[in-house]
Amino acid sequence: MADRRPVVSARLRIIGWMVAVLTLAFAALVVLTWQVLAARADGSADRELTHEANKFRAFAASPAAASFQRPEELLDRWLQSNLPDDSEALFTIVDGKPYHRSQGSPPARLDTDAAFVQRLSGATTPSYGWVDSSAGRVRYGVLPVRIGTQPVRAQLVVLEFRDLIAEPSMAAARALVIVAAITLVLAAGASWLVTGRVLAPIRDLRTTAERISETDLRRRIEVVGNDEVAQLARTFNTMLDRLEGAFTAQREFVDDAGHELRTPITVIRGHLELMGDEPQDRAETTALVLDELSRMNRIVDDLLVLAKSDRPGFLELGEVNLTELVVEVVAKARPLADRAWRVAATADATIVADDQRLTQALMQLVSNAVRHTATSDRIEVGSAVNADGSTLLWVADSGPGVPPEDRERIFERFARGTAAAGQRRTDGAGLGLAIVRSIARAHGGEVRLAPGPGARFELTLPVQEEEQCTGS
Numbered sequence: 251m252a253d254r255r256p257v258v259s260a261r262l263r264i265i266g267w268m269v270a271v272l273t274l275a276f277a278a279l280v281v282l283t284w285q286v287l288a289a290r291a292d293g294s295a296d297r298e299l300t301h302e303a304n305k306f307r308a309f310a311a312s313p314a315a316a317s318f319q320r321p322e323e324l325l326d327r328w329l330q331s332n333l334p335d336d337s338e339a340l341f342t343i344v345d346g347k348p349y350h351r352s353q354g355s356p357p358a359r360l361d362t363d364a365a366f367v368q369r370l371s372g373a374t375t376p377s378y379g380w381v382d383s384s385a386g387r388v389r390y391g392v393l394p395v396r397i398g399t400q401p402v403r404a405q406l407v408v409l410e411f412r413d414l415i416a417e418p419s420m421a422a423a424r425a426l427v428i429v430a431a432i433t434l435v436l437a438a439g440a441s442w443l444v445t446g447r448v449l450a451p452i453r454d455l456r457t458t459a460e461r462i463s464e465t466d467l468r469r470r471i472e473v474v475g476n477d478e479v480a481q482l483a484r485t486f487n488t489m490l491d492r493l494e495g496a497f498t499a500q501r502e503f504v505d506d507a508g509h510e511l512r513t514p515i516t517v518i519r520g521h522l523e524l525m526g527d528e529p530q531d532r533a534e535t536t537a538l539v540l541d542e543l544s545r546m547n548r549i550v551d552d553l554l555v556l557a558k559s560d561r562p563g564f565l566e567l568g569e570v571n572l573t574e575l576v577v578e579v580v581a582k583a584r585p586l587a588d589r590a591w592r593v594a595a596t597a598d599a600t601i602v603a604d605d606q607r608l609t610q611a612l613m614q615l616v617s618n619a620v621r622h623t624a625t626s627d628r629i630e631v632g633s634a635v636n637a638d639g640s641t642l643l644w645v646a647d648s649g650p651g652v653p654p655e656d657r658e659r660i661f662e663r664f665a666r667g668t669a670a671a672g673q674r675r676t677d678g679a680g681l682g683l684a685i686v687r688s689i690a691r692a693h694g695g696e697v698r699l700a701p702g703p704g705a706r707f708e709l710t711l712p713v714q715e716e717e718q719c720t721g722s
C-alpha cells in the first residue's frame with residue numbers, strides 16, 4: 251500500500267491544481283455576473299421610479315387635476331387610478347403622517363416606519379434615495395404636492411423593491427453557481443479517471459521495475475503506443491538489455507576463469523600426491539609445480555587486465571610517438587627468440603594513447619608470432635597513418651597463419667586455435683588476443699586479422715581530435 255502512495259499523490263496533485271484553477275475561474279465568473287446583474291437591477295429600479303414620477307407629474311399637471319382644492323383629493327384619485335406592480339408600492343403623507351396607501355399588499359410596509367415617514371414629510375422638492383426593508387433594498391422617491399400657492403403639506407412616496415425586480419436575474423446567477431459546482435465535480439471526476447489511465451502505464455513500469463532482480467533480468471516492460479510513456483518503457487528496456495548483457499558477461503567471465511584455473515590446480519595436486527621421497531623426484535615435481543604456478547599467475551594477471559579494461563581509468567593517456575613505439579617493441583622482442591626481426595615501417599606521428607598498454611598489446615602479438623614461427627621466419631612490426639587519419643599498428647609473421655575457421659574465434663577469451671589442441675597445455679591460456687582486443691577497444695579502436703600468407707594482426711586506432719594531439 252505504501253508503494254502506491256507516490257502515484258496516488260501525483261494524481262491528487264494534478265486534480266488539486268485543476269480544481270483550484272477552475273474554482274478561481276468560476277468564482278470570478280460568478281462574482282462578475284452577480285455584480286453586473288445587481289447593477290442592472292439598480293438601473294431598472296431607477297427607471298421604474300422615474301417612470302412613476304413622470305406619470306404622476308403628468309397627471310398633476312393635467313386639466314383633470316386642476317379642480318382639486320386639497321392635495322389629499324389629488325393623491326387619493328391617483329392611488330385609486332394607479333395599480334402598482336408586485337415590486338412596487340405607493341403611499342401618501344399628509345401633514346407629516348402616513349395617509350393612504352396603494353391597493354394590494356406591498357412586499358414590505360414602509361409607511362409604518364415612523365422615522366422614515368418623518369424624514370420624507372419634510373421634502374418640499376422631489377428627492378430620491380435608498381432604504382432597507384424586510385423585503386430587501388428599496389429605491390424610493392418622494393414627490394411633494396403643492397396646490398396653487400399653498401405651502402407643501404403632502405407627499406407621494408413611490409417605492410421600488412429592487413431585490414424583487416432583481417429576483418429573476420439573481421435566480422439565473424444562482425443557477426450559474428450550481429452549474430459551476432456541478433461542472434467542477436464532473437471535471438474532478440473525469441480528471442481522476444483520465445489521470446488514472448495516464449498514470450497506469452507508469453505504475454506498470456514501476457511494478458515491473460520492482461519485480462526485476464539481479465537474477466531475473468530477462469523481464470521486459472510491454473511497450474504500447476508511441477507516446478512519452480512508451481518511450482520511457484523503451485529506454486528502460488534498453489537499459490535492462492545493457493544490464494543483462496553486463497551481468498551475463500560478468501558471469502561468463504567468472505565461469506571461464508574458474509574453469510581455466512581448475513586445470514593447473516588439478517595438475518599441481520596430482521603431482522604433489524604422486525611425489526615420492528627420492529630427492530630427484532622431489533626436484534622434478536617442484537619444478538613442475540612452480541611452472542604450473544607461474545602459469546596460473548600469468549592467467550590471473552591477464553584476467554585482471556581484462557576485468558579492468560572496460561572500467562574508467564584503465565588507460566593512462568599520454569603522447570605516444572609511433573616510431574619510438576615500434577622500435578622499442580622490436581628491441582624488447584629481439585631477445586625472445588632467434589627470428590628475422592624487422593621494423594617494417596614507422597609513421598612519424600605522435601598520438602594520444604596509453605604507451606604501456608599499446609606496448610603490452612604489441613608484445614602479446616609478438617609472442618604469438620614467436621610461438622607460431624621457426625628460427626628462419628620473419629617477424630615484422632610496423633606503424634602507419636592511414637589516408638583517413640587513423641593510426642595503424644601491425645605485427646606480421648611468415649608462419650603458417652590462422653586457419654579460416656579460427657579467424658574470428660581466436661579473439662575470444664580462452665579461445666585457442668584448433669592447431670593448438672595437440673600442443674602442450676602450457677602453451678597458452680588463450681587470453682592474449684582478448685587482451686589485445688580490449689586494449690584496442692579501450693582506445694576506441696579495433697584489432698583484426700588481415701588476410702594473406704602468414705599471420706598479420708592489425709590494430710586500428712581512430713582519428714583523433716586536433717586538440718587531443720597537440721594538447722597536454
Ligand SMILES: Nc1ncnc2c1ncn2[C@@H]1O[C@H](COP(=O)(O)OP(=O)(O)OP(=O)(O)O)[C@@H](O)[C@H]1O
Pocket residue numbers: 614618619622647649650651652660661665666667668669670677678679680681682683684705
Ligand atoms: N601469429 C599467429 N600465427 C598463427 N596462429 C596464431 C597467431 N597468433 C594467434 N594465433 C592463434 O590464435 C589463438 C589465440 O591466441 P591468444 O594469444 O589469444 O592465445 P594464446 O597465445 O594461445 O594464449 P596466451 O596468449 O594467453 O598465452 C592461438 O591459440 C593461435 O591458435
Ligand SMILES: [Mg+2]
Pocket residue numbers: 614617618678681682683
Ligand atoms: Mg598469445
